[in-house]
Amino acid sequence: MGQYTAVNLPFEHNNTGSVMVPPSIKLTDVSLQYNDFTALNNVSFEVNAGQTMALLGHNGAGKSSLIKVILGLISPTVGKAEVMGQSAYTNHQQNCVDIGYLPEDVSFYDKLSGREVLSYFGALKGVNQARIESLIEEFGLGYAQHRQLKTYSKGMKQRLGVAQAILSEPKILLLDEPTVGLDPQASQFLYGKINQLKQSGCAVVISTHELSLVEAHLDIALIMAKGQRRALGSCSELSKASALKITIGFSELSERVKTNAYLQQFYDQGLLQFSAMHKADIIKHLVTQCQIFDFEIKQPRLEDIYHDLMGQSLRSPAEQS
Numbered sequence: 001m002g003q004y005t006a007v008n009l010p011f012e013h014n015n016t017g018s019v020m021v022p023p024s025i026k027l028t029d030v031s032l033q034y035n036d037f038t039a040l041n042n043v044s045f046e047v048n049a050g051q052t053m054a055l056l057g058h059n060g061a062g063k064s065s066l067i068k069v070i071l072g073l074i075s076p077t078v079g080k081a082e083v084m085g086q087s088a089y090t091n092h093q094q095n096c097v098d099i100g101y102l103p104e105d106v107s108f109y110d111k112l113s114g115r116e117v118l119s120y121f122g123a124l125k126g127v128n129q130a131r132i133e134s135l136i137e138e139f140g141l142g143y144a145q146h147r148q149l150k151t152y153s154k155g156m157k158q159r160l161g162v163a164q165a166i167l168s169e170p171k172i173l174l175l176d177e178p179t180v181g182l183d184p185q186a187s188q189f190l191y192g193k194i195n196q197l198k199q200s201g202c203a204v205v206i207s208t209h210e211l212s213l214v215e216a217h218l219d220i221a222l223i224m225a226k227g228q229r230r231a232l233g234s235c236s237e238l239s240k241a242s243a244l245k246i247t248i249g250f251s252e253l254s255e256r257v258k259t260n261a262y263l264q265q266f267y268d269q270g271l272l273q274f275s276a277m278h279k280a281d282i283i284k285h286l287v288t289q290c291q292i293f294d295f296e297i298k299q300p301r302l303e304d305i306y307h308d309l310m311g312q313s314l315r316s317p318a319e320q321s
């Protein structure tokens with residue numbers, strides 16, 4: 001990887017004269033063959049600046065392959081992969097757009113110290129020493145910075161890998177299973193860092209199986225199954241697409257709920273249960289007609305939505321084919 005070069009990226013002007021910024025990541029009808037095996041089948045999506053997309057799917061669904069296509073490490077067999085409006089493959093060759101990347105199973109040369117690893121990547125990306133030092137401290141690696149990596153625990157190596165990925169404050173950040181091996185505090189810290197990068201316009205893709213961790217931080221989720229796009233959207237859009245119900249519970253159930261002509265149809269065992277399309281009307285009835293203000297709304301969790309949209313709970317990839 002060489003130093004990143006300044007180039008004119010293909011930003012267009014619309015007819016009002018304002019600049020149209022292309023999506024940070026855009027895949028159009030991408031298919032990928034490994035010999036005769038189809039790893040990706042007609043996948044399209046966009047991630048804009050300042051957005052986080054969670055990449056979800058079963059083992060072997062094609063998530064890591066998708067990340068490699070965005071990085072330009074592999075060219076799609078069919079379709080187009082673009083970063084900031086230009087071919088991902090060309091970007092990989094010319095290093096025009098700085099992309100931070102944490103691979104699955106990150107590993108570095110284990111005779112180097114943590115500090116040497118960050119200094120090496122820092123030199124490639126033109127990052128100053130102060131940034132390296134502050135990341136070493138923030139990621140809790142100060143005490144071990146001069147030790148060889150062979151003495152690091154799995155979680156310490158993972159922290160170093162994440163620090164390496166965000167070192168240059170990239171405009172695109174691709175994280176493959178970033179929270180594997182991280183303790184809960186380190187995971188929260190990582191998501192805090194990702195949110196800071198988002199504020200500065202970074203587009204983030206996180207491939208993960210830890211749905212409860214990513215749920216609060218994603219803007220959109222792409223659910224993959226057997227190399228295909230199964231669903232794409234925000235949590236509330238995915239919830240609407242699923243058959244799952246929203247529920248409303250009460251600290252003290254009032255007769256006014258049970259006897260309300262409209263609410264009765266949704267009432268079951270002390271709860272109101274309904275699909276997303278009824279939510280606004282139900283809340284309106286509770287507040288304006290029943291004068292009830294003390295209730296708790298429970299949206300389906302991402303994990304439940306995922307299982308519902310996948311149409312099964314836990315089956316192995318072999319069983320799914």
Ligand SMILES: Nc1ncnc2c1ncn2[C@@H]1O[C@H](COP(=O)(O)OP(=O)(O)OP(=O)(O)O)[C@@H](O)[C@H]1O
Pocket residue numbers: 034037039057058059060061062063064065066104
């Ligand atoms: N270089 C390769 N040659 C042949 N097949 C490959 C290659 N890389 C990946 N595959 C296959 O492509 C499919 C998708 O693999 P990929 O690593 O993208 O899945 P994934 O969704 O990241 O899985 P996991 O959650 O287990 O990491 C798998 O069936 C895998 O065996």
